[in-house]
Amino acid sequence: MTGHVLSGVRLWDGRTDRGLVDLTVSGGLVTEVVPAAGPDSGLSVIPGLVDTHVHLIGFAGGRDRVKGFDTFTWPLVTEREEQSLHGAANAQRAMRAGVTSLRDLGADETQAAVARVFDLGVMDGPRLHNSGPVGMTAGHLDLFTPRAVKDRPPTADSPDECRALVRRWARTGMTGIKIYTSGGVLSMGDKVGWRNHTRGEIAATVDEAHALGMTVACHTHSAEGIDIALEEGVDSIEHGTGLTPEQAVVLAERGIPVAPTLLINDMIARADVPVSDEAQEIAAELMVHRDKALADAASAGVDFVLGTDANGYFLEFGDQWLELRRMAEVLGWSAERTLQAGTSRAAAALRSDVGVLEPGRPADLVVMRGRPWEDVAAMDRHAVTAVICRGRVVAGGLL
Known part of the structure; x- marks a missing residue:
């Protein structure tokens, strides 16, 4: 040094x-x-900025060079060894734009390996906080892979399987777990209102993660999903689109951070890049009440933090600055409060001493x-x- x-x-x-x-x-x-x-x-x-919600494994050549490889197809036609290089390139691109910490909320052994290479100084790279996903068969995570594909990311379909998958991710050295309490926007054939996992499965996942010192981030777009997340004791809310005033009070009281991932849903609703008609319709429906609900929640003291859902296909790495500007617009915040959301407050959400x-x-x-x-x-x-x-x-x- x-x-x-x-x-x-x-x-x-x-x-x-x-x-x-x-x-x-x-x-x-x-x-x-x-x-x-x-x-x-x-x-x-x-x-340096801290992005609490990204997906590093995506085409790193830029949106203008995807050449028809959408966010579903590219992983299926690209070997994992090659994907790891794209993941490292995406992380470095973010770093050069001033984003020096990233949390991958869909990580596996590949992202864990990239993090170790950066931590050892073998390659210059940002600080990576990796969270492994625990999702069910036919859940939001599983439905990103076409049904005919047999080589799929792991799922867990009982409390014991959920615990086992948490332990697998802990063995890789990950610091967190991601769960799902609603459906999503981009997953194929999915519905936002679908339940993902039983309460027993969610409770087992959260318990096992916390027993191993791992944080739990919860993907949810529905009010019901937020209720489940709050009752089961998660550490952060991802998206939170269906947030109610009553839930905002609880989130503010408990200091639970929310990453609203605004721009990606804006882009899907407008079809700024090619998406299915189904995804565009779902995103547009979520947008109807989103901005007012989140602005009211911000006024109630909810701790919104920077989280982009960047994967290179929708938001590129480096677009974190644009997300901050969109947060200021939607949440009605001052520039200083917005910048705190991308630095000190985001770092606190990751339990990191940066920021x-x-x-x-x-x-x-x-x-x-x-x-x-x-x-x-x-x-x-x-x-x-x-x-x-x-x-x-x-x-x-x-x-």
């Missing part, structure tokens, strides 16, 4: 504006933050033009001039 001194930068530390400072990085940590001794460099420093820049904390930071905590329009990947991740310069250059 080499040391770096960023002189005369305006620091927003993940919570508040610290003014003009000289910031020192050494040994992978922020080691000193003192009032600037020299002139203003004209640049700002913020913590705040102060001595002793990890040196994951973004150098950029403008002051994004004051102006939502400044939340722009093109304003990024340099990125430090794990104490190393991984994009751009430092003055």
Whole structure:
């Protein structure tokens, strides 16, 4: 690890504006933050963004190059060894745009291997928090694979099978589990209102995950699904489209974070990229009441955090800045509250010590033009001039 001194930068530390400072990085940590001794460099420093909901294994060449390989077809015609390289490339692309921590909410041994390579410093890469999925046969996860395909992701169809699958993911070194309490939008033949797993299966999954020190993130689009998630003690809500005012009060009281994944549902409802008529119809129906429900929940104090559902086909890695801007618009938040959702609050949702820049904390930071905590329009990947991740310069250059 080499040391770096960023002189005369305006620091927003993940919570508040610290003014003009000289910031020192050494040994992978922020080691000193003192009032600037020299002139203003004209640049700002913020913590690296934290995206709590992504899917790394997707085509990494960009939306304009998918060449007909939609989000269902590409995994079926691409060997897993090749997919792992796309996953690493997607993670690095996010990192270079200033997203220095990512949680994959559909991970298996492949993403776990990519994370280890990054953690060992064999390749530069962001911090990966991997969560393994525990879904049922004919559930939301299973219905992403066409019914005629025999080589499918694992499912679990009893409390004991759910516990066994949690243990498999724990063995890989994952830090979390993803469950489902409703159907979804893109899964084939799915219905949002479908129950996914029995209460006994969900209870067993949550119990086993918590016994092994793993967080539980819950995919749900329905009010009934949110009720189940709250009753079973999950640690975060993913999407939360059918959120009710009564549920918002409970979420706020318990401090349970919600990743609203706004842009992907916007894109599906508009068919910005090719989707089935069924998926477009489901997304459009969910959108009817979504924005007001989420804005009311934000006013009630629900802790919304950055989560994009990026996989390269809908949202590309680096579009996290656009998601933050959409969150500010829908939730009615100030620029500073929005940026907290993408840094300190998102990091807290992952139980990570990143997201705040102060001595002793990890040196994951973004150098950029403008002051994004004051102006939502400044939340722009093109304003990024340099990125430090794990104490190393991984994009751009430092003055």
